[in-house]
Amino acid sequence: DRQRQIKELRAALGPLSARGEKYCNEACLVRYLEARNWNVDRSRKMLEESLEWRAARRPEDIRWTDVSVEAETGKMYRAPFTDREGRTVIVMRPTKQNTSSHEGQLRYLTYTLENAVLNLPQGQDKMVWLIDFTGWTLAHRSPFKTSRETMNTVQNHYPERLSAAFMFNPPKIFEASFKVLKVLIDPKSAQKLNFVYKENEESMKTMYNHIDPEVLPVEFGGKNSVVYNHEDYSKLMTRDDIKTASFWGADGNHAMNGHSVPEVKSQLSLTVAKAS
Numbered sequence: 001d002r003q004r005q006i007k008e009l010r011a012a013l014g015p016l017s018a019r020g021e022k023y024c025n026e027a028c029l030v031r032y033l034e035a036r037n038w039n040v041d042r043s044r045k046m047l048e049e050s051l052e053w054r055a056a057r058r059p060e061d062i063r064w065t066d067v068s069v070e071a072e073t074g075k076m077y078r079a080p081f082t083d084r085e086g087r088t089v090i091v092m093r094p095t096k097q098n099t100s101s102h103e104g105q106l107r108y109l110t111y112t113l114e115n116a117v118l119n120l121p122q123g124q125d126k127m128v129w130l131i132d133f134t135g136w137t138l139a140h141r142s143p144f145k146t147s148r149e150t151m152n153t154v155q156n157h158y159p160e161r162l163s164a165a166f167m168f169n170p171p172k173i174f175e176a177s178f179k180v181l182k183v184l185i186d187p188k189s190a191q192k193l194n195f196v197y198k199e200n201e202e203s204m205k206t207m208y209n210h211i212d213p214e215v216l217p218v219e220f221g222g223k224n225s226v227v228y229n230h231e232d233y234s235k236l237m238t239r240d241d242i243k244t245a246s247f248w249g250a251d252g253n254h255a256m257n258g259h260s261v262p263e264v265k266s267q268l269s270l271t272v273a274k275a276s
Contacts, residue, residue, distance in 0.1 A: 005040055012044045035159035050157045060248045062111045064237040070108035073098040074228030081215035088116040088127040095135045102146050126163035133170040151184040166196045166207050
């Protein structure tokens with residue numbers, strides 16, 4: 001029955017560009033069907049909106065030189081470690097925000113998500129978020145417009161990509177802000193959010209079940225002494241840009257361009273984040 005629904009969805013999309021074909025592989029169709037409870041019409045609408053968004057935003061054409069200024073403080077980056085299943089981990093540190101550009105921040109988010117997907121191992125299509133709220137105050141709160149667009153991007157254009165999110169050391173004052181943001185989060189995604197406190201052993205176990213403390217950085221309660229190094233990370237992203245360009249290739253028709261999980265094994269070197 002599900003194979004029939006997958007075929008129905010693919011047929012409903014009609015002709016696609018070369019990039020659209022790469023994006024709309026079977027795994028992609030399944031993710032959009034899952035996101036809309038296997039309702040073909042609703043899944044088609046969601047996927048067509050994503051294809052239009054990708055045609056306008058062209059996320060696969062963003063390069064490191066376009067967004068590197070946003071990364072200088074290490075506010076968001078692909079971690080030099082994976083979870084226990086080999087999934088990509090994205091580290092986010094809201095207190096390291098270094099720009100006020102709405103568009104720049106969204107562009108860097110998109111670049112980071114695309115890079116995370118690019119580096120997923122074969123057989124995996126979800127990622128893990130590790131969000132460090134240590135030292136967070138209301139002064140670090142993002143404008144509602146940016147928060148809303150961030151949630152829209154993640155939920156509507158990268159559906160079923162999140163395995164788990166760990167919100168590390170959120171202060172009490174964050175709870176009020178989170179209640180406002182929670183209305184933007186779909187129930188399925190909300191179930192994947194885990195509040196983790198360094199002094200709470202039980203909550204830390206939840207994170208350790210997903211990420212081995214041997215590879216987890218010391219700042220997150222692990223044993224790994226790695227820290228973000230912008231120069232090394234820049235070199236890594238520049239190399240990954242070559243992989244991205246190679247995967248997507250040239251496509252003259254961007255009317256319905258898209259994205260897929262390439263069969264590329266992550267080869268992230270621990271030199272990306274050296275001990276200082």
